[in-house]
Amino acid sequence: MADERGDDMSGLSQIWPQDPWGRVLNGALDLHTLPPEDLDAAQTAADIALERFGDDLHSVYLSGGMARGVNRDAVFIIILRHLRRAVGLDLFCAAAALRVQKLHGELDSCAVEVFGWDEIFPANGCYSHPRFRLGVNSVAIAGRDLKRLIAPQKLTAAAANAFIVGMNAKLRSLQHRLKAVSTETRVRATSRQFAQTALAGAFACVMENEQVYSEDFATMAKYVGLVLPDVENSLQLLVRLSGTGTTSSLEALAIADDVMSWLPDFAETWLDLNNPERNLTLKLV
Template sequence: MIRPPGRLWRIDHSGYILNDASIDALQSPFAALVQDAVVACTQQISDDIDSIYLTGSVARGMAVPGLSDLNVIVVLHAARDPDLVMRDWVPAAEETLLAAHPVVSEVQIDLWPYYSVFTDPACFSTPGFILKTHSICVWGVDLGSQLPDYKVSPGIANDDLARLEDELAVIHEGLAEPLAEHEVRLWCTHTARTILRAAFGLVQMQAGVHTRDVDLCCEYAIGGLPEHADDLQLALRYADQPVGDVTAVQQLVERVEGWLVDRANDWLDQYNPDRDPDLRVDDVEERE
């Protein structure tokens, strides 16, 4: 099946990014999986959970059976020490859900400390941004109303660009391991998405739009970086049609890594010279 075209997040008349996820958008092929995912989490650590969210294409009603992932975010209670919350059940739960519901290609359950969402109000909160603009609450009390509204700002792209070199190092290490073909395809998808979203981050402020959809990330990145069009189009092809050849994925990284890291460092020199993982809001406002 072919993925539907991506779409931009809507922006209201005041410039705030609106949530692109909706419970009404949840497609019927994924409903049973979502219910089972909630049960899997609450059966294990219900006393530790504040709320559970869906994010990604399933939450936005854009998932493609057999191709899309299920992304579940579990926000822990504020009073819980995240280091004391059991996590060893997560891999088995992910595997069980995937085996029972092959409608998705992967299941990912992430446990987030409450304080990761409600950080220093002077700093941009990537988890807060994701919950506010990318996610739907499927269990517990929705924290969205307690979070600020967000405009297109350097804080969004900073999440992809400030950790780009570390993420590429993880990709290098992962691709160096003995991998089955299906594992190579997962790494291929992850690698291509990482490249395209980082490239989009380089041009997002000039474009004045927000998206995470790789086709639009590629389109806008090529518009701002036309000299790298061939590399970006190859990354898009690998995102849509991941290959099982580890050498091909490594070659993609080698083609892109040099110029992408250099461009990311130029961007960081302008917007985040201290390389803070969470960009200060007052710094953003001064630079806009």
């Protein structure tokens, strides 16, 4: 099913809005401006969350490209009231995403993620990546909107670190998966995930210095290219894969091999300067 919104959104700025102090504001649509079919899919996700968690459920949010009306990549973020994470969440998230996508075949991709209260508001003063994501791109679908408690987000090393610190391991895992998968559908999905992970991590390496935020992969590539002009061709291949992927495992592996020749070193250099101990999260100040 073709997405008829592409032309309508072509003029939308791909750089996130910021307040007068340079803090990033929420770039998502308002609830009442979501297309009816997107709202229907989001309400399905909320119903599944309520069915699974009951009174433990605090709120449900739509994120991803669909929250901005730019594509049909949906991410549903579920927040629980209690501090401890429930058992079997990974299985629930996978099953819930499949269920939503089966009921709403117009979605290009669907992911479900669950976080406890302490992961949004950690007591140790560390940066919270789920809180950042809620602050910069989310639409409250059910429950009380936590964004009233979340200030506009600063583009700090702590924010960038969340995209970078585990990136190399993820890329190597996806690279190995490309060598193992055989079906065209899985090759396409894995190559797309590789490209999106690579571009997000590369952009994070320049995000703090540039003081801009975007989730548009072409925009990410543009800013990385300003710092690494020699890898412009590699970046453009990643941009293409991030949108449609490829059904050719040979093509995907060739692009992945090229990216792995420069991106891990770029990320490690950033980590050496900003997170030499390779902590998963950094202090906010």
